[in-house]
Amino acid sequence: MTGEPLYLTTPIYYVNAEPHLGHTYTTVVADTLARFWRARGRETFVVTGTDEHGDKIAQAAAKASVSPKAYADRVSALFRSTWEATGLTPGYFVRTTDPGHVAFVQKVLAAIHARGDIYFDRYRGLYCFGCERFYQERELVNGLCPDHKQAPTEIAEENYFFRMGRYKERLVRLLEDEPDRITPEGYRREVLAMLREPIGDLCISRPKSRLDWGIDLPFDARYVTYVWFDALLSYVSALEHVGRLDLWPTAHHLIAKDILKPHAIFWPTMLMAAELPLYRRLCVHGYWQMDRDKMSKSLGNVVRPLEMQARYGMDAFRYYLLREMAFGQDADFSEAALIARLNADLANGLGNLASRVLAMQQRYFAGVVQPAAPTPADLALRAAFDAARRDLDAQVADFAFHRGLEALWRALDHANKYVVETAPFTLAKDPGGRPRAGAVLHELCEALRVTAQLVEPFLPETAARLARLLGLPADVLGRLDLPWGDAFPAGHRTAAPEALFPRVEVPGA
RNA sequence: CGCGGGGUGGAGCAGUCAGGUAGCUCGCGAGGCUCAUAACCUCGAGGUCGGUGGUUCAAAUCCACCCCCCGCAACCA
DSSP, X not given: OTTSOEEEEEEEEETTSOOOHXXXXXXXXXXXXXXXXHHTTOOEEEEEEEEOOSHHHHHHHHHTTSOHHHHHHHHHHHHHHHHHHHTOOOSEEEETTSHHHHHHHHHHHHHHHHTTOEEEEEEEEEEETTTTEEEOGGGOBTTBOTTTOSOOEEEEEEEEEEOGGGGHHHHHHHHHHOGGGEESHHHHHHHHHHHTSOOOOEEOEEETTTOOSSEEETTEEEEEEOTHHHHTTHHHHHHHHTTOGGGGGGEXXXXXXXXXXXXXXXXXXXXXXXXXXXXXXXXEEOOEEEOGGGSOTXXXXXXXXXXXXXXXXXXXXXXXXXXXXOTTSOEEEOHHHXXXXXXXXXXXXXXXXXXXXXXXXXXXXXXXXXOOOOOHHHHHHHHHHHHHHHHHHHHHHTTOHHHHHHHHHHHHHHHHHHHHHHOHHHHTTSGGGHHHHHHHHHHHHHHHHHHHHHHTTTOHHHHHHHHHHTTOOGGGGXXXXXXXXXXXXXXXXXXXXXXXXXXXXXXTO
């Protein structure tokens, strides 16, 4: 398992909005998983990107008096630059307007059409322009669209349909036989529940008379393909573009629960029809609920990643997101909670530990690491970090980032206790105690080194900084199996402490 | 029968899938330490884990029913 490559995707984000908390969370998870598994010997490849076709984009562009492409270019570039600035850099950034993607979509559509799984039919239905979709009678609330509270318009038109229903039973069997295809488990059950209802076929086109901002159907130039055959196929077209289609069967899709159905039902049936391998796993997370009462006025209602980065640092923001949300469940976002985490876990916990250890190393030994001489207490400290590593690995493998971090912080707590119990600051003042004080600090430096390595997927900037303060080369972060005691040879010097995470004081809080 | 989330010490949460000492942060009380970012460590007060019934040697955790709260006005992940 450990050696298997891993292809991670975020959704391609629709360019009708600027990057916000939801986009950022999914992208942070992808980045964290990529770093985590890379450090454990797996090749990882992350793709994110933008979804650029559709009504809303055409309308927004018209409103701004620019072409749809120009509009999409601008917002797409905003996503790309945001991820670069925040260090969430994917291996590839795909756009649905990329010529390669367009050609790929047309190739797949042509193949499925040739096979007879796409047919032409007349459709009459109730269409909501806000949702850009047709509704069944029974889905309406008092005759109105449940989202937009508007009466849908009856439209009759001819369109192309994908024979999705043909693959339903095969999909049900797959999900029953391979429970790990969708995680967390609750979402698999939800999908199986959806599949107990008739799923019908999927309308996959729009006449150009109504919408022409899309990819032409290869078999009928009067139409463009709509939404799913365009957007979902980007997961594969991106790999084709970079010449790594071999990674496709290892795909793990990270999504939020709002797009569960397209990813859990439309997408696998499309892949079956296209005779492409299925993705390996669908990983579904919940929503961040905005607690407006707890938001600062300056923050407003929108959580912009660049603002959070500027205010608290990207690492603190990442930590909060990963520590606070149980992957799969909803969570509340509040700036107060972020600050509480930052102060308690990062400043008082990790930051203060690094600070006191490096300060003593500096003050008592001019930064020179002394020989170790393990006692039972020292071995217990090592055991605490060994346990943290095991717990962390198990929890992250299960997407339980919050528990993984909790496990690592148990070891940090242990280290803080160890400082008090061994009291190197007392030992160092007595000539007879100096060797022991030096040995204790050696253990603590190792603890910090292991911490830097384990925390790297979550707090990459901090890990690099900690390594530097410890006087270690940056590549030490990838050497997870470096034995305890081997990182600091005789004469090794550490640097003077720096505040990794200054406390954030809130007036009146 | 719209969809979804939730009710755990004063506040905010984890733990529920794989039943077996109820854990974390903040706050509160007492003490310790003085290396450190007024941080760190120890001890303590405070919970019948929404309710009722059931399964079990054992339930916050499984099953049934019931009560209550919140989101779906957004930046849709």
